[in-house]
Amino acid sequence: MRTNELTDNQRKVLDFIQSYVEVNEVSPKLQEIAEAIGITSRGVAHRYVQALVDAGFLETHSGKHRGIRLLPSEPERSATALPFLGKIAAGKPIEAIAGQDEIDLSNFFGANSYAIRVQGESMVEAGIMDGDIVVIEFRETANDGDIVVALIDEEEATLKRFKRSQQGRYIKLIPENSDMEPMVYEAERVRIQGVLIGQLRHY
Amino acid sequence: MRTNELTDNQRKVLDFIQSYVEVNEVSPKLQEIAEAIGITSRGVAHRYVQALVDAGFLETHSGKHRGIRLLPSEPERSATALPFLGKIAAGKPIEAIAGQDEIDLSNFFGANSYAIRVQGESMVEAGIMDGDIVVIEFRETANDGDIVVALIDEEEATLKRFKRSQQGRYIKLIPENSDMEPMVYEAERVRIQGVLIGQLRHY
DNA sequence: TTCATTTGTTCTCATAATGTTCTCATTATA
DNA sequence: TATAATGAGAACATTATGAGAACAAATGAA
Numbered sequence: 485m486r487t488n489e490l491t492d493n494q495r496k497v498l499d500f501i502q503s504y505v506e507v508n509e510v511s512p513k514l515q516e517i518a519e520a521i522g523i524t525s526r527g528v529a530h531r532y533v534q535a536l537v538d539a540g541f542l543e544t545h546s547g548k549h550r551g552i553r554l555l556p557s558e559p560e561r562s563a564t565a566l567p568f569l570g571k572i573a574a575g576k577p578i579e580a581i582a583g584q585d586e587i588d589l590s591n592f593f594g595a596n597s598y599a600i601r602v603q604g605e606s607m608v609e610a611g612i613m614d615g616d617i618v619v620i621e622f623r624e625t626a627n628d629g630d631i632v633v634a635l636i637d638e639e640e641a642t643l644k645r646f647k648r649s650q651q652g653r654y655i656k657l658i659p660e661n662s663d664m665e666p667m668v669y670e671a672e673r674v675r676i677q678g679v680l681i682g683q684l685r686h687y
Numbered sequence: 688m689r690t691n692e693l694t695d696n697q698r699k700v701l702d703f704i705q706s707y708v709e710v711n712e713v714s715p716k717l718q719e720i721a722e723a724i725g726i727t728s729r730g731v732a733h734r735y736v737q738a739l740v741d742a743g744f745l746e747t748h749s750g751k752h753r754g755i756r757l758l759p760s761e762p763e764r765s766a767t768a769l770p771f772l773g774k775i776a777a778g779k780p781i782e783a784i785a786g787q788d789e790i791d792l793s794n795f796f797g798a799n800s801y802a803i804r805v806q807g808e809s810m811v812e813a814g815i816m817d818g819d820i821v822v823i824e825f826r827e828t829a830n831d832g833d834i835v836v837a838l839i840d841e842e843e844a845t846l847k848r849f850k851r852s853q854q855g856r857y858i859k860l861i862p863e864n865s866d867m868e869p870m871v872y873e874a875e876r877v878r879i880q881g882v883l884i885g886q887l888r889h890y
Numbered sequence: 891t892t893c894a895t896t897t898g899t900t901c902t903c904a905t906a907a908t909g910t911t912c913t914c915a916t917t918a919t920a
Numbered sequence: 921t922a923t924a925a926t927g928a929g930a931a932c933a934t935t936a937t938g939a940g941a942a943c944a945a946a947t948g949a950a
Contacts, residue, residue: 525929527930681890751946
């Protein structure tokens with residue numbers, strides 16, 4: 485745990501290390517730290533560094549030259565996690581149940597995933613509205629029932645539910661909208677561009 | 688993983704290789720590296736190169752002459768960003784348009800936001816389905832038209848669209864489902880627990 | 891191709907630089 | 921006075937550095 489009770493010199497050392505790293509991209513050596521605060525002893529500089537390690541501000545690669553590393557200032561909860569309050573329907577006020585679980589969105593951020601904004605109403609009955617952002621994982625193949633981004637005749641890209649005919653010669657692209665009809669293409673005309681793995685909307 | 692704990696000479700070597708490649712379009716030979724940092728031993732130069740390989744800055748084609756390659760500095764896209772491909776409807780295959788824009792989800796992750804899983808169908812016509820996860824920003828007040836988490840009689844929490852009566856004595860909670868009816872409560876019985884700011888779904 | 895040369899790689903040995911751990915003395919402060 | 925913070929510097933351990941030998945692989949020329 486990080487302490488706030490730094491002596492003046494400890495604070496000076498910390499500030500110096502921070503600005504040094506800012507400029508030089510490597511940590512200073514003890515000699516340089518000593519000079520920076522106006523002393524000559526490497527041993528004393530080492531003592532200050534050690535105090536900052538104990539206080540939780542630094543980390544050292546013991547023995548290595550320039551082996552000081554700054555620790556991030558906050559515990560910083562994982563950037564892709566949200567506190568998850570489960571079924572709030574249970575009825576308690578939110579303050580009472582905070583900090584229980586977490587929901588992790590890192591699965592949205594895989595190497596092969598990308599986002600596109602949906603145009604049109606063809607998937608409204610699947611809860612995908614005009615203007616929503618969908619997260620797609622890039623793949624060249626899909627399974628029946630997947631919602632895919634399909635490129636037709638190398639021209640038109642569209643988001644639809646995917647179904648292959650029994651012989652595999654045709655591909656049916658099914659909208660989730662009772663006002664619209666499924667479309668059938670020869671398999672050669674359709675290129676899968678990815679499969680829907682997530683959806684985002686921001687109000 | 689790339690370390691930035693390089694010794695002075697390691698950094699000198701790296702800088703030299705970078706500028707050499709910039710000019711000559713091939714990597715320098717060990718002899719040249721040695722001269723550049725003022726030493727005579729190819730063996731020592733090799734040791735520096737190896738250190739940079741270990742640190743993740745270089746790659747070598749072992750044995751090959753001038754076989755050093757610079758590794759690109761990781762662009763490290765923000766952990767909360769996704770490549771955003773805009774209207775893929777334009778028709779190009781995905782490979783052709785990768786790496787253009789980014790969509791940043793950091794606004795989902797504010798200090799006062801949390802996530803809950805939706806139960807029930809009361810908001811389907813707003814595109815919020817049973818099982819979806821909604822992101823809520825904690826607030827005690829809401830504006831007409833906001834979708835809110837409301838706690839009724841300190842017991843039941845529900846997600847509905849919010850509307851206040853003209854005198855402010857009553858609050859109407861409106862489902863987005865034509866099969867269901869709005870409900871009206873005295874303002875004292877309703878406690879706002881937060882306002883909908885986002886929605887996530889994972890397939 | 892064949893061969894000489896260059897270049898990369900792996901060693902060992904020696905030295906310098908840096909980090910680490912001490913003790914001792916001084917100063918400030920409760 | 922007692923305690924903590926500070927500074928100097930010695931002594932030692934570890935790491936970084938430099939030279940160069942010996943060998944293997946790659947390269948370029950005949």
